[in-house]
Amino acid sequence: MLTARRRVVATAAALVGALLLASCGGSDEGSGEAKTLRLWHYEAPNSAMGVAWTEAINEFEATHPGVTVEFEEKSFEQIQKTAPMVLNSSDAPDLMEYNKGNATAGHLSKQGLLTDLTAEATRRGWDKKIGEGVRTTSMYDAQGVMGSGKWYGVPNYAEYTMVFYNRELFEEHGVEEPTTLDELTAAMDTFVDAGVTPLANAGAEYLAQQYVYQLALSGADRAWVDAYQLYKGKTDFHDEAWVHAAETFADWVDKGYVSKDSTGAKAEQAGLDFIQGRTPILFSGSWWYGRFQEEAKFDWGTFLWPGSDLTLGSGGNLWVVPEKAPNKELAYDFIEITLSEKIQNLLGNNGGVPVAADPAAITDPQSKKLIEDFNTLSKRDGLAFYPDWPAAGFYDVLVSETQKLITGSAKPHTYLGALQEAYDKGVSRR
Template sequence: MNNPRIRTVPRRRSLLLAASALALLAPLTACGGSDTAEGDGKTLRLWHYEQQDGALSKAWDAAITEFKRTHPDVKVVFERKTFEQIQQNAGMILNSDKAPDVMEYNKGNATTGLLAKQGLLTDLTPVVEERGWDKKMSESASVTARYDDKGEMGGDKWYGIPNYGEFVLTYYNDDLFKKHNVAKPTDFKSFEAALAEFKAAGITPLANAGNDHPAGHWLYLLALSRANDTWVDDYQLYMGKVDFHGPEMTFAVNKYEEWLDKGYFDKKDVGLKGNDMTEQFVSQKRPIMVGGNWWFGSLTTDIENFSWSTAPFPGSEKTLGSGGNHWVIPTKAKNKKLAEDFIDITMSDKIQKLIGEQGNVPIAAQADTITNPRAKELITAFDTYQSNNGLAFYPDWPVTGYYDTWLAATQNLMNGGKPDTVLDELAAPYDKYVASRS
């Protein structure tokens, strides 16, 4: 969830990055051979970094197959890169004659926004309107695909097209709820009632990890339970002044402290990582986990001995989430029309349905078209947020390096720090950055 951080790079690391960049700029030799007919409308060069056999990789494989079927005279030159290769060297790559025609790239001001501001990405706005891609996703899901002249998300120009969504939701151990006769929550009041019942039975109800993003996600989610659209826009898009001691964040830190004191969270979780949190849920030590849909696939594989389900976090119309990483077309791409055709296929009903059946969250597919029952449950939850403008991004997005601030602040709270002090910690770098923009 953290933004890339600006830092001085030691010489040894600089040499490694240079070598990595050279490797990326080397002649393309993956499936289909080298591209000898550049810019003639007969070759599509495509890069992505999804892991082989993952849900999205399978979807992109199917999209390539469909593209070849509909473009029988076009050669597809596909290269699977690593996330780090593209992240570290994108500027150099896209400013060269080796730029691919279409590429998966990370969303955000420091990534897509930066390249758009530098003139390295194609403005897709006319294509989006012509092909109706904007009609297939919600306003909140498209924010990270649109940027202004400063390279800040939420602008009026489209530079990327997301195919999937990501969001934070609730995971329940249904067997433990039945065993202890606890009712599944339907709102915030009944959620807290469930926490109290589990604690009374000697069970710490909530999985958590203080040395990773989950603890900060919890704090931001509690703030969102008291927030409206204006607050989210002010915080994420700098549309107005944010008062960190206002009702939203004050409620969050006070409720977090209350749950720590009542034992709904375990203070000893302050040093845990995200995988430790999921292990708490998988091992049935904690009946409730709030986390991203990115855990969904591994839980499906790892959980074999109990029934579980997912649902939107009760009591909040908003959650952490956004459209996923997206396809971009470099300014120097040689076959942009072919790239557009490929993106269009990834937005088709067939590929969107495949993304859903494989356990990810398609951005343009309805849950009732999915046959996998657990995947349908997941997509229904995402659709609930997407249709109600409920995707509120992530707490560390507004400021470069803010992830570390949120990590330290939530650990301070878990270690007994005063709520007002924690709010001051969060406010200082945010206010400094906002002041520097004016």
Template sequence: MTRTRKASMIAALAVLPLALTACIGGGGSGGGGSTAEGGGDADDQTLTIWHYENDDSAMGQAWAKAIEIFEDEHPDVTVEVEKQTFEQIQKNAKIVLTGDDVPDVMEYNKGNATAGQLASQGLLAPLTDAAEENGWADKLAGSLATTATYDENGLMGSGEWYGVPNYGEFVGVYYNQKMFDDLGLEVPTTLDELEAVMKAFKAEGITPLAEAGAEYPMGQLWYELVLANADREFVDSYQLFDGDVDFHGPEMTAATEQLDAWIKEGYVASDSAGLTAEDMGVAFMKGDYPMMVSGSWWFGRVVAEMQDEWGQFNFPGNTLHAGSSGNLWVVPTNADSPSLATEFIDTTLRPEVQEVLAQTGGLPVAGDASTIEDPKTKELTENFQAILDEDGLAFYPDWPVPGYYDVLVSELQSLINQSKSPDEVLDGLESAYVDGKADLLGE
């Protein structure tokens, strides 16, 4: 039986001790739980899942299918699904997972600053044995597995498996076809054409871009502009520390100055500094804005809620794009039911679950794209494939170092508010990056 409820991490935080004095060792078990590698379940009757996907999204529908399969095969196990938000897990996971009241398996953001940080602090159980037993490496070959493994410093791309992605994702541009048609505008294929489209909308008193400065969207727009001026060498230096990054070099300077110019031109709403991703998405789907630069994870909701005709295109002119494998399923070190958790993770890679992702625009990692019939889903998948064909996934701007998400949000809010110049924003981003990199590498 599935029990679904919305859960606030505030409740979980309230039961933690006021002083957290335990020292967390790499990969060790804490509290009364068991690790996923070796050891059995302290509780083999309950599986607690945390995730933050909307029920209408491709991932939400796929996870529901995985739960249905799991329950059919485990009739004596109660599955408890607790809905969090991305922000709750992003901000509070480290504190919550130090305690004993933790989920058995949860959806978590990938990258050095998130899954890598928790893995290096011993808060996530290694899954390497389960990966080998279940053949996960064969299903997640190449770059798709990059975000699944982390070394002892929490750097992705090598070491133990600490998570499993089962879909892909990328950032593109959603657009309102009716609003484009009303002004006789075509889909832009270059950055210059995109600026011309935005200028045309602004001339009609329409703010071109739905945006959100209080959460991730503005950072992704900024990063797309960085990537418009960057190459793979820059990405590897920035994301994997394979070289030095010049924050006042041509890539970041051009991007930040261009975004600053767009803000001054009114292409981004002046109140967007305080808006959330949800605010942005709802406003776009209502028809308040003609374009929204954001991820493929919005696809299911746009299909369900958008009334006007709409479409999607890749960020014009770019060969590199924000994107990666999807979020990870991870198992906390203190989980009570780690073996049930790894069974559930494996279930999400089943063909029938991957088929749900394929048919709903979820970009499956182990599905059959040739079965897709819906034209919008096919368009999304073809856009993603075009990026893969150019080896164009460049991860996300907040990944490199712990805490960088909040820094990026704060600095770009300052740009929206025009309280900092582009140079000052870059100074703030550089300082946090350099310090975080030194901490990670022990320099």
């Protein structure tokens, strides 16, 4: 749905406007001609990012008289599948949220579809605001490998995965918050014995493969991650970590921890299963946090995956500026606003993980816990990125093959062999 925001700003935000315009370095909208910034993102309106970006649009229009923001709502899946085609056409937006990693932003940068933002990152100080661990996914070399080279995207939040749990259901069934994987397994046994499927899952999208990857990470270290994600060594899908992951996940399906009916489910359904109290546990990302704060009508909490120093996470999705974008300066100005302290504080108080907020301004207790756990992961170098990143098209392979693992049509050894073949083929094409 295309939603055009055309607001007449009657308030005198003179000081804020002057500061922001000064930092923008003179965009070319000063000619007096009406202009439009075309913006795509896929954050839910009541998510932390959706709330923050809506306010950023208000700020942008207040400080850019005569400029309108046209926001086009897209889903993650839509952008994931159509971005290369759209960005190579005249329909490219001025600014777009896009998935980070070698298989996505790295792949597009290598194809010349994204604008090099290195000069803007330096001129506007984004390279100082965004910490080293978070900006790993901003930079890509000539081969599209993250971590070095030129800036092709700007994250203005961070993200990581955690275990969300329904405290009321835990209490009802006499289950304590697990601190080890054995305790988590025992908790799931208790729920199954009571006729409750413990884990929310979505086989048709990212959730199922992320369970498998987390189980592998529980037996891995940073060198293992670097080999898999950055090609600094050989990746063997029949090593101890991957075999444990595939066998454990298949066992969890057999034991009823994961419903076979979730094979065709989308992430939205898994989220609703948790929100509506049908499943007591959801392992997923901080992008759900703000939504759960608003929609879950029960007492819930979170904890990091027990027994693992590593979990899925990184800097957040990137703002990228298509190479064919007609209004690049306006896009840079919008990115600048999303990194302002006001927007960053708003993000932090609505269940997001900001990268440039004032810590003293984050007052919501749950949001403080979210940020504290992220800091714990950052200090122990615990962010291990996402399983689909190493090669273009690997996401779809992970979805389809993990669905087979859920249905039982593929056994763990066959599953891992299929992943090895697709991974090797994808990496060799880089």
